[in-house]
Amino acid sequence: MRAWPSPEIPTLPVAGPPVALHDTVTxxxxxxxxxxxxxxxxxxxxxxxxxxxxxxxxxxxxxxLNRAWRNAGHEVTYVQNVTDVDDPLLERATKVKVDWVELAERETELFRQDMTALRVLSPAHYVGAVESIPDVIELIERLQAAGAVYRVEDDLYMSVTADPAFGEESGMDREEMLRIFPERGGDPDRPGKKDPLDCVVWRGERPGEPSWESPFGPGRPGWHVECAAIAMRHLGGDFDVQGGGSDLVFPHHEMCAGHAQVAEPGTRFAQVYSHAGMVAYDGEKMSKSRGNLVFVSALRNSDVDPMAIRLALLNHHYRSDWEWTDAELWTAVDTLADWRRALALGAGAPAGPVVEEVLAALADDLDAPRAVAAVDRWARATLGTDGLADTSDPDAAMAVLTVIDAALGLAV
Incomplete structure (x- = not known):
């Protein structure tokens, strides 16, 4: 699958520090x-x-994280999937009377446009569930060989108990897992399952649904096995970081890890599991089911500068839960205007301290608000909004502009 064009990262005159990240497991x-x-x-x-x-x-x-690693001197192999066949997609396509392939392609293209506008670095491997089916089949066969897969009617399930480490990634007890599982795509009450928490790895063909041939009969992949197969194919075992939203901790990331660790005993799926917080709107977590969504494309189409959208998001630590308001966006618009006025002067307050602080902040669990505050202090000092203007560094603007781009991804 085609990814979006990746923006260039300018070269910094100094290397960033080693990157520390909060690990959900520990x-x-x-x-x-x-x-x-x-x-x-x-x-x-x-x-x-x-x-x-x-x-x-x-x-x-x-x-x-991608930028912080690169600024610390590392190459990065970044992989992202697209679940371009799954129940929510098929249900939506049926409801709006659109071909499911057409819907998936249209919304994936819109996602590409949004990521391009927000200057998100593109993955080296951008892989759809459909194109990953050969890898999924191979992984399921390995799970079968390990004795971890069983059949319920036309579907295949993996026994979670086959992974001795099951539960370590999320840290949840069984009662909490059973409460969350049905809310996030699980089917704990299905008759014939050995354990209510077992997850489907191959969904047998249903009337009117797409399916693909396999050694297990026609069908399509389960959600968790898709990501496990793609990650193992392109990154191997024990890769550096598994990331996603905090709503993926269980069951998704727990199950992905289980699939990989049963297929390759003695190998951890990932070294670090990192999770982003949830964004709320009108008092509740932003979600399609609640209908309380603020779309990136809608903001872009209303002539909002995408860099203001990016800055508004960067004003919150990636692990925090917070609520979006229109004031967040207009504050970011004003901040960008101040930064641009300061940068237009060329000379400014000394750049060395702000470059050092930005890189240190992002190496410290991706602390974007701290980095943004450092740039803001520099802009205020340069413009003299807190007193006398400081333009003592003749090359300040270029140095600050470069670190804003390289580390924060902002084209100012």
Missing amino acids: GQLVTTRPEGPARLYVCGITPYDATHLGHAATYLGFDL
Whole structure:
């Protein structure tokens, strides 16, 4: 599948520090130490609607990680999937009377346009569920060989108990898992399952639904096995970071890890599991089911500067839960105007401290608000809004402009 065009990252005169990231498994800050290219997998969209600000916040968060690694001198292999066949997509297509392939292609293209406008670095491998089916089949066969798969009517399930580490990624007890599982695509009450938490890896053909031939009969992949197969194919085992929204901790990331770890005993799926917070609107988490969505494309089409959208999102730490308001956007618009006035002067307050602070902040669990505050202090000092203007560094604007672009992804 085609990704979007990736913006160039300017070269910084100094290297960023090693990148530390909060690990969901341990609850601790972990310094990432990639051996060779840093390997990152971030779960992608199910393309049955447009990109909302909750999606954008997640992908911007991991874009900061991608940039921080690159600024620290690492190459990065970034992989993202597109779940271009799944129940929500098929249900939406039926409801609006549109071919499911046409719907998936249309919304994926809109997502590409949104990511391009927000200057998110594109993945090296952007892989759809449909094109990953050969890898999914191979992974299921490995799970079968391990004795971890069983049949319920035309569907195949994986036994979660086959993975001795099941539950370690999320840290949830069984009661909490059973509460959440049906809310997030699980079917704990299905007769014939060995364990209510077992997840489907191959969904047998249903009338009117797309299906593909396989050694298990016609059907299509389960959600979790899709991501596991794509990650294993392009990143191998024990890759550096598995990322996504906090709503993916369980069951999605727990199940992905289980599939990979049963298929390759003794290997962890990922070294670090990192999760972005949820964005609310009108008092509730932004979601399609609630209908309280603010779409990136709608903001762009109303002549809002995409850099203001990006800055508004960067004003919140990627792991925080927060609520979007129109005031967030207009504050970002005003901040960008101040920065641009300061940068237009050429000379400004000393750039060295702000460059150092921005890189240090982003290496410290992607602390974008701290980095934004450092740039804002520089702009105020340069413009003299807090007193006498400081234009003592003749090359300040270029240095600050470069770090804003390279580290924060803002074209100012």
